[in-house]
Structures are given as structure tokens and as C-alpha cells.
Amino acid sequence: MTTASNARFNAEALSWDSNPDVQLATTLAHKAYLSRLPPAATLATYNVLDLGCGTGLLSLALAPSVRSVTAVDAAEGMIAALESKLGASASSKSNRNVSAVCALLQDPDDARLATDPATATTKPGRRFDLVVSHLVLHHIPDLPALFRTMHGCLAPGGRVMVTDFEDFGPAARTFHPEARMAGVERHGIDRAQIRSVLEEAGFGDVKVETAFEMEKKVETEPGSGVMGPVVMFPFLICEGTRGG
Numbered sequence: 001m002t003t004a005s006n007a008r009f010n011a012e013a014l015s016w017d018s019n020p021d022v023q024l025a026t027t028l029a030h031k032a033y034l035s036r037l038p039p040a041a042t043l044a045t046y047n048v049l050d051l052g053c054g055t056g057l058l059s060l061a062l063a064p065s066v067r068s069v070t071a072v073d074a075a076e077g078m079i080a081a082l083e084s085k086l087g088a089s090a091s092s093k094s095n096r097n098v099s100a101v102c103a104l105l106q107d108p109d110d111a112r113l114a115t116d117p118a119t120a121t122t123k124p125g126r127r128f129d130l131v132v133s134h135l136v137l138h139h140i141p142d143l144p145a146l147f148r149t150m151h152g153c154l155a156p157g158g159r160v161m162v163t164d165f166e167d168f169g170p171a172a173r174t175f176h177p178e179a180r181m182a183g184v185e186r187h188g189i190d191r192a193q194i195r196s197v198l199e200e201a202g203f204g205d206v207k208v209e210t211a212f213e214m215e216k217k218v219e220t221e222p223g224s225g226v227m228g229p230v231v232m233f234p235f236l237i238c239e240g241t242r243g244g
């Protein structure tokens with residue numbers, strides 16, 4: 001992630017949750033993950049890593065269904081917003097299995113991943129049953145490196161599930177208003193390219209499919225700042241398994 005990207009996410013952290021598009025995209029992504037994950041009894045044993053968790057919208061949605069969530073983000077502002085939610089609900093049992101970690105994750109052996117949120121015990125080289133990441137890929141300069149990191153974070157047999165909007169042609173650029181292009185590395189995810197990235201990172205059983213479609217208002221003219229026309233954006237879910 002670039003410095004421009006980090007500055008942007010720190011600036012946007014406080015207002016992040018008040019964006020209805022962000023909320024809707026998370027709700028739809030959460031549904032897409034649950035419909036592809038194993039039944040509740042198995043899912044309840046999962047330790048999950050949410051890479052680029054932002055303010056923890058997806059982490060907190062998944063938390064009641066899984067054993068633990070390690071929610072990682074490089075932007076201190078995003079992590080502060082998540083920590084305040086966790087603090088505010090310290091008495092709520094459902095959030096006691098979530099840890100917020102401020103890190104630009106590049107190394108599966110990063111010591112900041114070593115603490116189990118459910119027990120607070122530390123085990124160097126801790127691995128996960130599931131890595132999720134939502135609306136992050138289009139900000140990543142080096143996708144192969146990110147997927148190698150995700151692969152390394154998984155236990156044998158563990159699964160990656162990543163959602164982001166698809167590069168479906170020139171209109172994909174309108175996903176972001178022109179004034180909010182800082183840190184945008186690509187206008188959506190290319191199906192064929194992401195499949196090769198996952199395969200080259202070592203994942204098996206790779207699937208790339210449409211997870212959902214979401215309507216979003218876009219600028220009347222590029223750079224006008226006036227939102228008007230509605231565009232339907234397809235979102236991909238990209239999945240792969242780490243071999244045993």
C-alpha cells in the first residue's frame with residue numbers, strides 16, 4: 001500500500017461507516033461469504049484473518065459465526081475506529097473474539113498476528129483457517145505479493161475468500177469520484193488476471209465468480225463532484241485453498 005493510500009484511509013476513517021455504499025457492500029459481501037462457507041458447527045471453529053479490515057464492518061459481522069477474528073489494517077485511523085467499537089461493547093460477548101491489529105501486513109510470520117483473540121495467548125507462527133478481504137484489492141500495488149502473504153497466513157487446508165468490484169470495462173472507473181482516486185491502483189479486478197495470481201501464489205481449487213451486483217451513484221461528469229446516474233457494479237469473489 002502507498003503513503004497516499006494510507007493518508008486517505010486515515011482521513012476517511014471517522015466518516016467511513018456513514019457511507020451507505022460501504023455498508024451495503026459489506027452486507028452483500030458477508031452474505032456471499034456465508035453462503036460459501038461450511039455449516040455453522042464447522043465455521044464456529046474457524047480462526048479468521050480480515051486483511052484490510054477498515055473499521056471492522058466485515059470482521060464484526062463474521063465474529064458471531066466464528067471462533068476468532070484477527071482484524072488487520074495499515075491505517076491507524078481505521079484501527080482506532082474499530083478499537084472504539086470493541087471498547088464500547090466490551091461487555092458484549094460477541095466481540096470478545098475480535099482483535100484489532102494495526103499493521104501493513106507483508107509477512108505471514110508478523111509477530112502482531114501471533115496473539116489468539118479468543119484466549120489472549122501468543123503463539124509465534126500462528127495460522128488461520130480463513131483469510132477474508134473486502135474492497136482492498138483495488139488499492140494494492142503488488143497483487144502477487146499480497147496473495148503470497150495470504151497463502152502463507154493460512155493453515156494447510158485453509159481458504160482465502162476475497163471480494164472486490166470487477167473491472168467490467170471503462171465504466172468501472174466511475175466507482176470512485178475523480179477526487180477520491182488517491183491510492184486507487186486499478187479500476188476493479190480482472191477475472192482472468194486474478195485467477196492466475198491466485199494459482200501462481202500456490203492456491204488450489206481456485207474459483208473466481210460474480211458474488212453480487214450493487215447499484216451505486218456516480219458522477220454526472222468525471223470530476224463534477226455531483227452524483228447522479230446509477231451504475232450497476234459487479235463484485236467478484238475470488239477463492240482458493242492452501243494445500244495440505
Ligand SMILES: C[S@@+](CC[C@H](N)C(=O)[O-])C[C@H]1O[C@@H](n2cnc3c(N)ncnc32)[C@H](O)[C@@H]1O
Binds near residue numbers: 006074105136
Ligand atoms: C477500501 S478500504 C476497505 C476497508 C474494509 N474492508 C471495508 O470494506 O470497509 C481498504 C483498506 O485496506 C487497508 N490495506 C491495504 N493494504 C493493506 C495491507 N497490506 N495490510 C493491511 N491493511 C491494508 C487500507 O488501510 C484500507 O483501510
